[in-house]
Amino acid sequence: MRKETILNACVLLGLLAVPLWALSVDEPFIITLATKAVIFAIAGVGLNFALGLGGLVSLGHAAFFGIGGYTMGILASHAQNYAPLMEWPLVIEGTKSMPVIWLFAVLFSSLAALVIGALSLRTSGVYFIMITLAFGQMLFFFMISWPAYGGEDGLVIYVRNGFPGLNTLDPIQFFGICFAILCIVLFLVSRMARSSFGLALSGARQNEERMQAVGMVPYRLYLIAFTISGAITGLSGALFADLNRFVSPTMFSWQTSGEIMIFIILGGTGRLFGPVVGAAVFILLEHMLGGLSEFWHVYLGAILLGVVLFARGGLIHLVAGREVAHD
Amino acid sequence: MSLLKLSHVSAFYGSAQALFDVHLSIDEGQVLAVMGRNGMGKSTTVKVICRMLENRGGKVLFAGQDLANVPTHRAARLGLGLVPEGRRCFPNLTVYENLIASARPGAWNFAAIAKLFPRLEERRDQLSTSLSGGEQQMLAIGRALMTNPRLLILDEATEGLAPVVRQEIWAAISRLKNETNMAILVIDKSLKELGTVADTGVILEKGRTVWSGAFSDLTPQITDQYLGV
Numbered sequence: 246m247r248k249e250t251i252l253n254a255c256v257l258l259g260l261l262a263v264p265l266w267a268l269s270v271d272e273p274f275i276i277t278l279a280t281k282a283v284i285f286a287i288a289g290v291g292l293n294f295a296l297g298l299g300g301l302v303s304l305g306h307a308a309f310f311g312i313g314g315y316t317m318g319i320l321a322s323h324a325q326n327y328a329p330l331m332e333w334p335l336v337i338e339g340t341k342s343m344p345v346i347w348l349f350a351v352l353f354s355s356l357a358a359l360v361i362g363a364l365s366l367r368t369s370g371v372y373f374i375m376i377t378l379a380f381g382q383m384l385f386f387f388m389i390s391w392p393a394y395g396g397e398d399g400l401v402i403y404v405r406n407g408f409p410g411l412n413t414l415d416p417i418q419f420f421g422i423c424f425a426i427l428c429i430v431l432f433l434v435s436r437m438a439r440s441s442f443g444l445a446l447s448g449a450r451q452n453e454e455r456m457q458a459v460g461m462v463p464y465r466l467y468l469i470a471f472t473i474s475g476a477i478t479g480l481s482g483a484l485f486a487d488l489n490r491f492v493s494p495t496m497f498s499w500q501t502s503g504e505i506m507i508f509i510i511l512g513g514t515g516r517l518f519g520p521v522v523g524a525a526v527f528i529l530l531e532h533m534l535g536g537l538s539e540f541w542h543v544y545l546g547a548i549l550l551g552v553v554l555f556a557r558g559g560l561i562h563l564v565a566g567r568e569v570a571h572d
Numbered sequence: 573m574s575l576l577k578l579s580h581v582s583a584f585y586g587s588a589q590a591l592f593d594v595h596l597s598i599d600e601g602q603v604l605a606v607m608g609r610n611g612m613g614k615s616t617t618v619k620v621i622c623r624m625l626e627n628r629g630g631k632v633l634f635a636g637q638d639l640a641n642v643p644t645h646r647a648a649r650l651g652l653g654l655v656p657e658g659r660r661c662f663p664n665l666t667v668y669e670n671l672i673a674s675a676r677p678g679a680w681n682f683a684a685i686a687k688l689f690p691r692l693e694e695r696r697d698q699l700s701t702s703l704s705g706g707e708q709q710m711l712a713i714g715r716a717l718m719t720n721p722r723l724l725i726l727d728e729a730t731e732g733l734a735p736v737v738r739q740e741i742w743a744a745i746s747r748l749k750n751e752t753n754m755a756i757l758v759i760d761k762s763l764k765e766l767g768t769v770a771d772t773g774v775i776l777e778k779g780r781t782v783w784s785g786a787f788s789d790l791t792p793q794i795t796d797q798y799l800g801v
Contacts, residue, residue, distance in 0.1 A: 444673035448662040455660050458622055459674035459719050460648035 249565035276416040282528040283423045289508035289520025291477030297515030299470040300450035305377030309475040311497035313350040313482025318400040318492035354479020362471035385497035399493025513559025581630035592779040603756045605766040608776035623647040653721025657728040659712040661700035678720025685714040706737030723755045
């Protein structure tokens with residue numbers, strides 16, 4: 246068995262073991278931290294699909310994270326206030342059902358990714374980075390100026406949404422839901438990466454002209470990848486909103502996009518478990534260094550510099566070495 | 573009717589004219605050798621055929637269709653399979669992944685490629701960068717075949733390869749000619765090996781077709797005049 250496969254298994258087991266240990270010593274805060282790491286990992290896996298496989302450096306993925314979050318916030322707030330979302334021509338009620346909210350979060354974030362991607366992918370390189378950043382900031386300022394859903398103050402949801410057969414208010418059960426989703430997302434992404442679509446996408450990243458010469462259209466490949474990537478990040482946004490029972494325009498901010506990218510760079514760009522490792526390390530550093538100083542980002546910056554300068558494949562590269570084939 | 577027909581084709585790189593008057597044609601099941609000294613327009617002609625470069629003058633017809641304004645990917649889907657000069661396999665993909673990434677429905681699949689080049693089957697899970705030059709060339713040919721082309725274009729088919737490996741490549745081209753109805757356009761400097769597979773030939777000189785005809789009609793005088801050092 247390859248080193249990276251063993252490492253990946255250890256990472257998943259570690260993510261599962263920490264909250265179980267916290268449960269045994271009655272530390273619900275640790276379970277919440279682990280849940281946050283898992284949700285951030287899902288967001289990172291989403292961005293990594295576009296960035297690692299397709300080479301699309303998007304600084305606007307917070308837009309999809311925020312859309313997922315606000316989908317949850319808006320649907321749940323209407324449900325808790327017993328006020329329909331719209332009454333004409335159809336009566337559409339809010340909902341407190343997690344699966345329904347996830348469905349809409351994925352739908353809206355993928356639609357947004359399709360539109361943003363269709364426009365942004367006409368550019369490349371630094372222009373692509375800037376245009377995705379611009380879309381993210383547009384949505385950020387739009388949410389700030391939308392008072393119906395809290396404007397700058399955000400939106401508080403008083404009750405956690407429900408999942409059939411589970412008590413989602415129990416931290417370990419909510420963690421279980423998020424962990425299961427992470428596993429499903431990892432499985433699907435790994436299958437897609439090995440499919441002919443994933444291989445063509447990877448080929449287009451390496452040599453667009455060559456891919457065109459075998460009949461592929463790189464733009465379409467990138468757009469599909471960007472849309473899938475946005476959908477996954479949107480789903481993580483909905484989970485994050487449920488974890489905090491609060492959504493605010495901060496979810497759309499460029500700092501959020503930057504953090505999702507940091508997970509990937511820390512763990513290893515293009516490696517399936519890179520964002521999972523990156524998110525876990527990020528949460529760990531935030532918790533440990535955040536207690537020492539409110540300027541803990543300075544230390545994070547130093548660590549990030551170290552990774553970029555001395556371990557360009559991220560932490561997974563440090564432990565498992567170069568990627569020998571797709572995991 | 574010819575599968576591919578170029579008539580009076582001219583092409584430019586920016587303002588510099590590279591092709592002035594190229595004409596050639598190839599039928600289904602035929603092998604055409606495109607010859608000429610370095611810099612005479614062979615690879616540029618390939619670029620025009622594959623729509624990586626637009627011709628400004630003349631016509632490029634493939635299966636009766638004018639390829640003017642046809643983008644590269646659509647030309648490939650019409651049945652043009654290119655093995656580029658320098659191979660250019662995808663470095664981060666394995667042999668199998670390189671082949672699957674470009675696969676289109678048809679008779680050519682991994683099993684058929686493995687039969688043509690058993691070495692690729694042995695190296696199936698290796699990254700393409702870990703292959704020898706000859707194996708990379710086999711992979712590049714396999715990748716083009718996986719698109720199930722009607723016309724296979726080999727640009728500098730055996731350039732820089734060891735003699736033993738070159739023999740393998742020529743044997744594979746010969747098998748393709750004898751066992752399929754695919755048309756093959758091949759560019760190479762080795763007249764001796766070209767002679768074993770080519771039905772017809774054209775010679776390019778300074779962006780112009782200066783000779784065309786049955787390969788067997790190629791005389792030492794013609795080769796000395798246009799291909800000699």
